[in-house]
Amino acid sequence: MGEKVLMKGNEAIGEAAIRSGCRHFFGYPITPQTELSAYMVKKMPKIGGVFLQAESEVAAINMVYGAAAAGVRAMTSSSSPGISLKSEGISYLAAGDLPCVIVNIVRGGPGLGGIQPAQSDYFQATRGGGHGDYHLIVLAPNSVQELVYLTADAFNLSDEYRIPVMLLGDGTLGQMMEPVDFDSIPEPVYAEKPWAATGTENKRDKNVIETLFLEATELEERVLEREKKYDVVKEKLQRYEAHNTDDADIIISSYGITSRVVETAVKILRDEGIKAGVIRPITLWPFPEKIYKQVKPKAFLSVEMSTGQMVEDIRLACECSAPVYFCGRTGGVIPTPDEVVQKVKDILKEVK
Amino acid sequence: MEKRIHIFSGHFGSGKTEVALNYAVKEREKGKKVTIIDFDIVNPYFRTNDARKMLNEKGIKLIANSYASSNLDMPTVPLNLLSVFDDNDTVAVFDVGGDDDGALALGQYRKYFEKHGYQMHFVVNTKRPLTERAEDFLEMANRIETASRLKFTDIYNNTNLSVQTDENTLFSNYEEIEKLSRKMGIKTARNCGTRAALSNVPKKLKETVFEMKIYIPKPWEIQ
The missing domain is CATH 3.40.50.920 (Rossmann fold)
Known part of the structure; x- marks a missing residue:
């Protein structure tokens, strides 16, 4: 066990993401998850990473789309009403088979709801949330230490399966302080990303991350292909x-x-x-x-x-x-x- | 001379809310009239207002923003705050959350603090990332002093790891606190912790011991 520090859940996600190789974070403030952005704004410039406060939740999730399409580990975070705003973008990320991590520190709903902790986004998280046939991998930690482990797992799983991963916490977990150590965090396992839009250097055909298909049968084929991947995940990834x-x-x-x-x-x-x-x-x-x-x-x-x-x-x-x-x-x-x-x-x- | 106005400030996670609550209770137990002010304009929960029931039972007056711990997420200061400056026989304990943003809001009362006299205690926890070394604390202290236009008068060492605090935690990084004390030119007045955390205090520091109880439990902790 390494040296322990005392951290707020939201800060711990930030540090865990950085240690998992995330250098691209696109945020927009909302209680009770704002400390995550606040942590990233302090740390990212020191390590050559990007913290960008977008003009809205919608902008932030689409920046994640861009970063993920370019093959880097990207993250965004919000709380319930903000996740609803991001839902269109999340559906596009799923359709593009783009790895990324989305954090939802849930507060009371529906509507603007409240800022106190809640778990009422379970349906939204586990059924996909946006439109279309898709799923997110959804991880639910119950302590600040597990929040750290699962943040690392989220990046690895997302890379491995090319499925966006949602880290589902609640206001209490985001706001509370608990001792954590980072030395025992799972190592980043980087997947090869031959599909990423990183520039051809005139040496290969261009990579396009597309979510629009002109033929219905072509779209059906893509969806069914993804469904097979979900079957593998369902078989291999049940954790409790x-x-x-x-x-x-x-x-x-x-x-x-x-x-x-x-x-x-x-x-x-x-x-x-x-x-x-x-x-x-x-x-x-x-x-x-x-x-x-x-x-x-x-x-x-x-x-x-x-x-x-x-x-x-x-x-x-x-x-x-x-x-x-x-x-x-x-x-x-x-x-x-x-x-x-x-x-x-x-x-x-x-x-x- | 001991002042009647005490301001507790420091980085979030330093434990200043628990320290301030304990300070208020100790003063009350000496038979004094005590008012505690929840001066947190940033954090939605885990704040002084959460100890309302305990404070009521002990006869400690709580002044808090009327929306504290509610769903209205608004950085406002309590309306009836100025009354503490008029109550000359009352010990006033300010719990200032929200780092330098909170301190900036506090600064508007500077003329009252200077008129009535005050002590401002810098609560530090070396087990927090981003504030582990004397230089980090110094930067934080400067930011709070600049924002509030008030001066720290002493240091409260509250180094802890929450439920995993043991008898070695409090002094595990004490050289940084001693360095901070030298650099700021103020003494480390108190070393704080629960009874278990204080079982290993060196003899020469016995007089600085500030034994605490935890007044804001987690929702699953049975008191």
Whole structure:
């Protein structure tokens, strides 16, 4: 383990991105993710990188398109309403098979919503978000240290599969301070990018990153080709953390910061002799569905800072082997461990 | 002479909010009237206002921007702030967040601070990236002093790694703080930490110990 420092989640993403070889960051301020831009503006000029504050979220995501098309590691970040603005550009990035990392530090919605932490962008993140047949790889860290690891993974995975990766955090994770070390961060694995528009030097045919196809069959072919890639990702990339599942009467799922609340709740429940287990999805897309088919609880519970968006994925993953309940708060409110404990007790009365 | 107005300032992440809260509680426990001012015009959460309940229970008056911890993201200063300068029998504790941007807003009250006298404490944490060496702190101190047009009067060493702080953390980079102290010409008045963090304080520094409790827990921490 290396030297530890104390960092805000947003700053830690910035440092992790830099250590992962990102030298192109296109930002636009929005609470609660602005410290990421603030960190990049301080650090990028010192290391020969580019920090550019765009005139809007839309401009920033299209700058990412340009940088990614030129084959460099590029990043942008925002929070919920800003991600909605970026959605058109994200769809284009997916269509161009361009590697990049998009950070969403989620706040309450819909609409302008609020600045307090939320997880109500789950549907938007895991279903693509913009128009067309596509997916993003979606990673959901639950601590500042994991934020660092997954930022590094995000760049590597994006390069490997040529799929844009979204790092999905929430306001608490972005704003809170935790000790981190950077020495244990995964090494950058750079992919060859023979497709990148880097200049032909009159030695090869030109590379074009295109998202418009004149023949319907040609577009269909491209989409289906990409679909095969998604199948590989679904097979290979399901990540989760699970514990106490073998004897569990109830398995509680939550991702990101809410899982910290759940850990406290499970400790209380186990101390009282209640058999509660945990499956914490780390990849939200692909959803870690395999593990849900291997467990046999009497009930599942999804705890979220939304009205229960992950419930659907758990239901699909467990193939209705047990009922899936929901417990959560939304609009910027964080559920307490006590609320989760109470909900579990109520459910276990129902399912016996 | 001990002044009744105390300003806590420093880089974000130095822990100045917890230090300011602890200072306010300690003064209150001596039987004094205490007012704490949430003077953070930048950060949306993890701020003095989050300790409202505890402050109420202890009888410490809180002055905060009416939109603090709400969804209105507006850099405003509290309306009733000037009242602390009139309450001559009250210890006033300012928690100034937002680095030099926050300090700039504070500067508008300079004439009141100078009239009533003040101490401005520089809270430092050497475990923060970008502020690890004496030179980094000096630059930050200069920026805050220039923005606020006020002068730091002493240093509070609050070097910590949050929950991973151990008995060696607080003094792990102390030579940088001593260097800072020499360069600024002010002393390191306090070495701060929870009881566990303070178990290894050298004898000659015993008098500087400032034992803290954590008043703003994370949402999943049971108090």
